[in-house]
Amino acid sequence: NAGVTQTPKFQVLKTGQSMTLQCAQDMNHNSMYWYRQDPGMGLRLIYYSASEGTTDKGEVPNGYNVSRLNKREFSLRLESAAPSQTSVYFCASSETGLAPGALAKNIQYFGAGTRLSVL
Amino acid sequence: EDKVVQSPLSLVVHEGDTVTLNCSYEVTNFRSLLWYKQEKKAPTFLFMLTSSGIEKKSGRLSSILDKKELFSILNITATQTGDSAVYLCAVETYGGATNKLIFGTGTLLAVQP
Numbered sequence: 204n205a206g207v208t209q210t211p212k213f214q215v216l217k218t219g220q221s222m223t224l225q226c227a228q229d230m231n232h233n234s235m236y237w238y239r240q241d242p243g244m245g246l247r248l249i250y251y252s253a254s255e256g257t258t259d260k261g262e263v264p265n266g267y268n269v270s271r272l273n274k275r276e277f278s279l280r281l282e283s284a285a286p287s288q289t290s291v292y293f294c295a296s297s298e299t300g301l302a303p304g305a306l307a308k309n310i311q312y313f314g315a316g317t318r319l320s321v322l
Numbered sequence: 323e324d325k326v327v328q329s330p331l332s333l334v335v336h337e338g339d340t341v342t343l344n345c346s347y348e349v350t351n352f353r354s355l356l357w358y359k360q361e362k363k364a365p366t367f368l369f370m371l372t373s374s375g376i377e378k379k380s381g382r383l384s385s386i387l388d389k390k391e392l393f394s395i396l397n398i399t400a401t402q403t404g405d406s407a408v409y410l411c412a413v414e415t416y417g418g419a420t421n422k423l424i425f426g427t428g429t430l431l432a433v434q435p
Contacts, residue, residue: 245425245427247425310356315364
């Protein structure tokens with residue numbers, strides 16, 4: 204069982220270039236998330252998708268777009284990369300249970316990350 | 323503004339020591355608190371805590387939540403070099419169609435032989 208798979212693992216971009224980070228999960232989870240992790244800042248939510256067909260902004264959405272292609276896949280796009288977007292990006296997913304007795308369904312499982320450098 | 327604060331920022335111990343990692347929080351719509359271990363790659367899930375005073379335990383790791391004082395601790399007994407990692411605390415909040423996690427900056431634990 205692969206869990207959450209991210210591609211690529213590493214990427215170097217020049218300022219102004221565009222790229223798409225791919226994420227796929229095979230756990231039949233409803234919700235998917237994109238985070239960035241920077242030194243001293245912890246993990247910060249960029250965008251999330253509560254269910255197939257919906258996306259919403261997180262804490263730091265500027266400079267990014269997302270697409271929930273289907274239930275399995277959630278991509279993150281940088282249209283014009285900037286050095287401030289140098290970071291490690293993580294995708295996560297959860298089954299998501301909103302009822303009081305369903306909290307265990309909200310555990311988020313993470314991919315291995317993409318290390319992105321923008322020069 | 324929701325926030326999660328972890329302490330200490332980093333810690334160096336020797337094998338066999340016992341360590342306590344701290345996590346305090348101020349959030350609206352608290353649902354649960356989660357601990358993750360992050361080695362080189364993906365954060366991996368350790369515990370989910372929802373009720374005060376009930377200890378969760380897995381081998382040498384244990385954790386407890388105090389919802390009145392708004393904090394949690396993660397204990398590791400008889401530490402091993404394999405415990406070296408960043409330990410992340412996250413608080414789950416609910417504010418719409420799904421849950422969100424607010425992360426602390428983590429505690430870097432180094433266990434020396």
